[in-house]
Amino acid sequence: MPTDPTSPANRQLILLADEPSETITISTACSLRVQDGECVVHVHGVPMFRYHADDATAARLAAVQLYDLRHATAVQLERLAGCDKRNLFRARQAWLDGGAQALVPKKRGPKGPRLGAQRERSIRAWQAQGVTAAEMGRRLGVHGATVRNALIRMGLPTSKRQARQRQQALLEAPAGDEIAAAPSEIEVETERADASVTVGERWLPTSLDSDPDNRAIDRMLAYRGELADAAPLFKDRAGLSRVGVLLAVPLIVQSGVLEAAREVYGDLGPAFYGLRTSLMTLLFLALLRIKNPESLKRHSPIELGWLLGLDRVPEVKTMRRKLLYLGEDAAPTEAFLRAMVQRRVNARQQALGFLYVDGHVRVYTGKADLPKAHVARMRISMPATQEAWVNDAEGAPLFFVTQEAHGQLVSELPGVLSEVRELLGDKRRVTVVFDRGGWSPQLFARMDAGGFDVLTYRKGKVQPLAADCFANFEVPGSRGREQYELADTEVEVSSGGRRLRMRQVTRRTVGRKGGEHQTHIVTTRRDLPAEQVAWRMFERWRQENFFKYMRQQFAIDALVQHGTENADDMRDVPNPAYNAVSKELADARRELRGLQAEYGDALATNDEKRRPTVRGLKIATGTAIGKPLRAAQQRVDDLTATRAQVPKRVPIGSIKDDVVRLARSRKRLSDALKMLAYQVETDLVTLVAPHYARAIHEGRPLVTSALQSSGDIEVHDGELRVTLAPQASPHRTRAIAALCAELDATETQFPGTALRLRFGIAEPDRDNSAVP
16 A cells, blocks of 8 residues: 655654564564564464555554554554554544544645635625725634635635726626626625615625524525624514513613624624624623523523524524624724713713722632732632722713722722723713722822812721711611711821811711711712712712622623733732741841840849849850840841842742733623623613612512513514513512503614514403503
8 A cells, every 4th residue: 555655654664674673562462573664563472463564554553453452552552553642542433433444544635725615605795895805804813815815716806906907897898798697696695685785785684584483594694604694583472481681672772782883893794693693692691690601501592592583592602702703802892892881971971970989809710820819708818800890870880990910999090080081071070989998198189180079988097076076967778868977077188298188077876785986988079968978978888789789690700711811021019039038037036036035034133142244144144145146136137138139029020930810801891791781770670660669679679570571572563562471469560561661662673673662561360461
């Protein structure tokens, strides 16, 4: 059998043949004899295999059979087979599946189109639209030169000038010429779809499928690169589970997330599950408390797909790919997040007078070497990443900033405030509420000069105020109006030599056992009543509750992707060498203090009749105390001088080879969509609150229950009618009916369709008639 004599396997056999010994031991049972270009394998002295030295296939066949008969191990047979044990296992599996013929090396060389038929079809379609080779490469995940080579191989123009020349040739060619008689495939399919659609347009306005449960044609178009997103198709369905999530669609549309995504990303390239569908799916999953793509395995993909107007929801690996595409590049991700925040700011100007800023620590339990941070809720330091969240006056999240390692609120606030200033403009003055982690009178002065008012707790020991300084005030609370004992004074705070006059509002509380506690609040706002200052400050706990809610309900602490990325290796950290010398110096000082104590004790208990002078005491205790004392003092002096030469902080790259952090882009995108889902849920609570007496305590549970409700959908007269099942009690049903009326007034169309959404809820009786 002709083979390549230069292959690794044959080179191994040639080397074996050149050895002085004619017999090579493979194992205790097997040996190989190479002579005159012929190989013979003996088992217990009996020849079992015989083949030419150039026949690599026969050598590999002998190796896999010897392994299968347990005459030698895989490691021992590596020399005979001319490959490592992993390839030997692969060869054995191939032999078991296809016999000896499966071990014959296949012909090497090109195996057809380099990009594949599907990608080449996409390239043809994009070229007809005038898409550049560089943009095609970005969409396909390859280099632009690879696309240009494919265009040359397919006989297509590689530049706009060549494309114009080809188009002119198409226009000027006679009707019978071959070049004018061959319209592209996408032009034919587009003409079938809609005569009003321009040639080469990929975002088809309607679907070519007629059965919502069978989207074969749309999937075929996506496969051929002629569809960017499948249009939703609905039909009448009764008893559809979780249809209540459609209540969120009007507010999702009003948020502008789909328009912002289209402006930034354009589309996801040829796909059945395109940009609009992917975003709607991720938002629906968050609202339905399906916390990550892996959890899709526990739910019916067909029923979830019906909520989107599709035959099934994307699978786990598909959603992973969509997140990878959307969050792979940080620049468009940040542009998308900024566009979402700007739309939120424009829609909620009235809630931006007070902004709550607080840090959130996301604990990490993986194997990557991450810096530690203090986790207040666990009272321990653990590997973690940190974020600073900004919430508006009503407690709804506005945006968040991912901090660098060991970031503290006082150091992160300037960056957060610069983001706020870009969003709100230069003229608006905003009150920023934060806890003691941001305490810095120097920062307060800069904030006041930059158009920001300060509202925070006072840090440090403070002299309590006298009881006659306090007066009673009524403050709004979760249980109605509450009584606060408040004192309103002026104080001067200082830090680092900087002094600043601020207003201080102090709340006095008396415990059941008579103990008194005073909470001091400082602010630069002198126009607010004292009760408003106290109420706004204590409302900061809503942000703490928000973090807890997001951890439990939306899993914002969960990993979205595995792996790390390079971090800033110039970030300064405490120098381990300085800390080591400091520890040694502390031990030396401790030893010195002990010897000094012994010397003082000896001096105090000295018998002056025996040693009337200090000199005599020194002579008497010189060996036991004096010499060790002087040596300890010298050691302290030497360590002090050594530590003075060691820098306290050094770049982390000088003490650590791999400086990494968790990958951020996809995580930020995922958390931003979950934040949007929370905002939508909050807006639904706001809409239902006037119609529900217990909205303060049970408004959010009512909305989350409604989003999970089953019901019916009906397509009629250009409307998508959604009728929810009754709620647990009549008053809850009436509240959701009022919410449905509020949503109907928005006149919202389901994204990707011309169907106007209409909502209703069945009455508690059995006739299931919709409440008007």
